[in-house]
Amino acid sequence: MNNKKSIRGKLQTFSGAMMVPVILLVIVGFYVGVGSAFTNYILPKGNILYAIFDIITGIGFMIMRYLPLWFAVGIAFTLSKKEKGWGALAGLFLFFAYITAISKFAGYMGWTESSVTVDNLIKAGYTQEKAMNFNSLWTNFAGIFTFDMGIFSGIICGLVAAWANNRWCEKELPMLFSFFSGAKYVIIMVSLLAVPLSIITYYVWPIIASLLQYLTNFITSTGLFGTFVFGTLDKMLLPFGIHHLIAFPIEYTRVGGTMMIDGTLFEGVRNIINGQAGSAGATGYITRNFTTGRILFQLAGIPGVGAAMYFTAKKENRKKVLSIVLPAVLTLMLVGISEPIEYTFLFIAPALYFAVYAPLCGLCYVIAELANVSINGNALFFMIPNLLQPQKVHAMALIYLLPLTFAVYFFVFKFLIEKFNLKTPGRQSDEEGDIKFMSKKEYNEIKKGEKSKADNKNKLPEAIVEAFGGASNIEEVTCCATRLRVTVKDVALVADEKVWKNDLEALGVVRNNKYFQIIYGTRVTTLTTKVKDVLENI
Structure with a gap:
């Protein structure tokens, strides 16, 4: 049972980490939607305002174009428990080392950007269908020929970089090599990890890609039933804090479908909608978007x-x-x-x-x-x-x-x-009792007995740390779009739900063993930063 709770808690943490790069896509919606409206329909070319809005639109599309990169950096940063800056750098470095290694190994196996074209594959004996399927596995990312893995490449690199950073960021080497100790050792290790990781990916990704294609076909073929199942599961998984995990693949990968818009291939329903927002020729947004x-x-x-x-x-x-x-x-x-x-x-x-x-x-x-x-x-x-x-x-x-x-x-x-x-x-x-909203913690159980309470005179971030049993009881602090996510050592030291809601301005509490989610709404990002500042200064 404890293993199940631990796995679910880790999934909650991972789900929260996924939200960090996704927050960038809120910017995309505004930049592309507003910027392209002015450049496509309102302002004439040659106007200085046209140039400004064109730049804004370009920034929005840049965010979408390099989405896997943001996942690599965002996840590595969020899941790193110490030296988060170095963790983010490790995610960035590993990502480029990883896709470069895939490109190099594929070259040794005879695959290059020219050899995987449909025409050349047909000449090599592939059928039209197999040639198109194999060709769809590849892309050019930032000038590097590699697998078209979408955000999955970023997720893999973010997870591996965070693991490496947590494992080796305090590594000590003999005096002769002491310069390479700590975080620098992490960078060395992720560059070495990129080699076996890329070779494994070379053989495994085509299998995963075929499974994703099967999932895509299932969602497409089941029509409204698939839509109903998605919408129902989205709410059923909400209490467990892992509802994002079923939405992300549909919203940001080819599982949700693909569409060619103005010569650019967009994958995932959210990316497709943003692409349509930026297109002068688009006459509407897709209706099967799993969000409307x-x-x-x-x-x-x-x-x-x-x-x-x-x-x-x-x-x-x-x-x-x-x-x-x-x-x-x-x-x-x-x-x-x-x-x-x-x-x-x-x-x-x-x-x-x-x-x-x-x-x-x-x-x-x-x-x-x-x-x-x-x-x-x-x-x-x-x-x-x-x-x-x-x-x-x-x-x-x-x-x-x-x-x-x-x-x-x-x-x-x-x-x-x-x-x-x-x-x-x-x-x-x-x-x-008072008239108020309840939360998930009371759904599981209402904690009994006296709990450590935050000093009302403290500022909110300091009071939050105290309510979790103090800095020494806190293992990890992250957040998603609306929730402060904290992992503690001893759950008995965590304040009662009434303290969170009555004294600490929380909208609700979700508890899963040692993993807590405190709902604060959209202000949670700045609040999380302040909580981390408190922890660093103690």
């Missing part, structure tokens, strides 16, 4: 749950309920942070969360796809670029789908709350 369904439950469905909580609360408590539901709903609609309301329902009725709420969200994906909703972004803040390219948006169906979704969620959850007498905020008596 979020619009329905983020802008209407979950607000409907909030309304159900309000109208089922005791009348004398409704003002208090409104004071916590309204900010949560507004935050959800603006930037897509849904955890406070979701975890409240997960705590009070876990069976209904998995049996009703998650499938309803999966159904939202199906309905959006059936209605051919085509739009860039799924929260109001991230939809801003659509205002500059409205001709690419096909979302009139939202006019009736949003109120319909609101009504379904409202009446379903109002019925469930009253039918099963669920203790949502405002339905309990004053003796039973």
Whole structure:
């Protein structure tokens, strides 16, 4: 059981590390969406403003073009426990050493950029289909002929570099070679690791690529059923903190499909949408994008749950309920942070969360796809670029789908709350507790006994460190888009959930053995930096 918890905790940490480079793609959506709108439709060439927006668009596409590189650096940085700067450098160095070694070994085996062309492969005896499949394995990345692995090459290098940095960053060598001790030793080791890693990849990647192609065909061939399964699993895995792991391959690799746009091949639904945003010839966004369904439950469905909580609360408590539901709903609609309301329902009725709420969200994906909703972004803040390219948006169906979704969620959850007498905020008596949102930790178990509490006079980052049992009890600190992720040594030293929510401004807590996720929303990135500063200064 402990091994299972450890594996799940490591997956949570890995999932959080994946979010670091993905944050760059938020920039892509704005840079490409806004910049290309001005250069394609608004400003004439030769204008200085045209040049500025063209540069902005170019930066956005540059981020997409080198996406594997950002994963290598971001993951290596995030998962390195010490000497994070050297860890990031190791990720960068290993990435280029890795793809170069693949190129060299492939050359020794007779494969070059010219020999893998479809025409040359057919001349060598390949059938048309086999020639095209083999040719699709290769690409030119930053002038280096290598496997077309997408973000997987960056993920591999990031993980290996972080492992090497954690293992050898404090390595001591004899006096004669002391210059190469520590972090420098890590750089030497990752360059050597690139050799066996590339040879293994040469033989293994074609097999993995064929499996990914099979997965792509499965998703494509299952149609709306595949869409429903994806949307339902996305919510079912949320409590475990690993929901990103099913979304990333579809959003950022060829598992989600490929499309040639203006002579450039884009892989993954998010990259395709960004490519369409930057294309003057594109007339819309793909409708089977595994993201549009979020619009329905983020802008209407979950607000409907909030309304159900309000109208089922005791009348004398409704003002208090409104004071916590309204900010949560507004935050959800603006930037897509849904955890406070979701975890409240997960705590009070876990069976209904998995049996009703998650499938309803999966159904939202199906309905959006059936209605051919085509739009860039799924929260109001991230939809801003659509205002500059409205001709690419096909979302009139939202006019009736949003109120319909609101009504379904409202009446379903109002019925469930009253039918099963669920203790949502405002339905309990004053003796039973304050009106507030609950979280995942209470879904697992409510920790009993006295816990070490943070000094209210401390600043928040210092109080957070104290709430985790002090710096000596903290093994690792990372974050994703909305959650502070911390690994501790002794869980008994970690503060109770009430301390986190009442004194430390947390929206919720997810606990898995020694792995904690404290939900702080979009401010978590700067908060994580301050927590790390506190740890470094102790």
